[in-house]
Amino acid sequence: MLISEIFVSIQGESTYAGLPCVFVRLAGCNLRCSWCDTPYARSAEGAKEVSATHILNEVKQFKCDLVEITGGEPLLQEGAKDLAVRLLDAGHGVLIETNGSVSLAGLDERAVKIVDFKCPSSGHAGSFLIDNLNFITPADEIKFVIGNREDYDSAKKFLDEYLSGRTQKLLFAPVKPSLEPKVLAEWILRDRLKVRFQLQLHTYIWSDERGR
Numbered sequence: 001m002l003i004s005e006i007f008v009s010i011q012g013e014s015t016y017a018g019l020p021c022v023f024v025r026l027a028g029c030n031l032r033c034s035w036c037d038t039p040y041a042r043s044a045e046g047a048k049e050v051s052a053t054h055i056l057n058e059v060k061q062f063k064c065d066l067v068e069i070t071g072g073e074p075l076l077q078e079g080a081k082d083l084a085v086r087l088l089d090a091g092h093g094v095l096i097e098t099n100g101s102v103s104l105a106g107l108d109e110r111a112v113k114i115v116d117f118k119c120p121s122s123g124h125a126g127s128f129l130i131d132n133l134n135f136i137t138p139a140d141e142i143k144f145v146i147g148n149r150e151d152y153d154s155a156k157k158f159l160d161e162y163l164s165g166r167t168q169k170l171l172f173a174p175v176k177p178s179l180e181p182k183v184l185a186e187w188i189l190r191d192r193l194k195v196r197f198q199l200q201l202h203t204y205i206w207s208d209e210r211g212r
């Protein structure tokens with residue numbers, strides 16, 4: 001598998017925010033979001049080719065229960081689903097962060113999926129694979145990164161049309177620096193939206209330092 005980096009940090013997003021977590025960042029992505037915060041992981045440049053066994057051994061050294069498989073877009077790699085199974089079998093809690101445009105079919109049900117819905121300002125509106133809704137369970141989380149009012153309205157429309165009854169773990173995060181957190185918080189409150197407002201916790205601790 002092609003990996004960009006493996007490191008331990010504080011989980012900065014999702015309902016797992018605040019917990020120690022090992023991040024396995026796979027290299028390569030099929031999208032080019034305008035606000036991407038990991039551009040170095042979008043291609044194979046600088047990535048290492050390693051086996052799943054190698055990844056498992058590295059993860060083990062961090063002595064941490066929770067592991068997130070992320071990217072880039074991790075599900076583009078053949079071995080990602082098998083890696084999730086092996087980590088789960090080894091006793092880890094596994095989160096898989098994916099951009100929503102790649103099929104979730106065949107993923108181990110024990111893994112928690114954190115699935116992006118790309119709003120217009122990302123440059124990839126319409127990239128969400130609607131068939132993926134069939135694989136969303138109440139344990140999974142849907143993440144919306146919001147850069148402006150158009151993004152907010154499109155996220156709200158998607159919630160109303162498709163997400164009712166699938167999961168209540170809905171994450172709304174502002175794009176830094178284009179949308180003031182306060183503005184997004186006020187929109188959510190005005191509409192009494194049942195979503196979780198989130199900021200990237202790790203960036204408040206380590207700014208944009210790589211490997212954190």
Ligand code: SF4
Nearest residue numbers: 029031033036072099
């Ligand atoms: S899907 Fe993720 S890694 Fe790929 S371009 Fe978008 S933000 Fe960057």
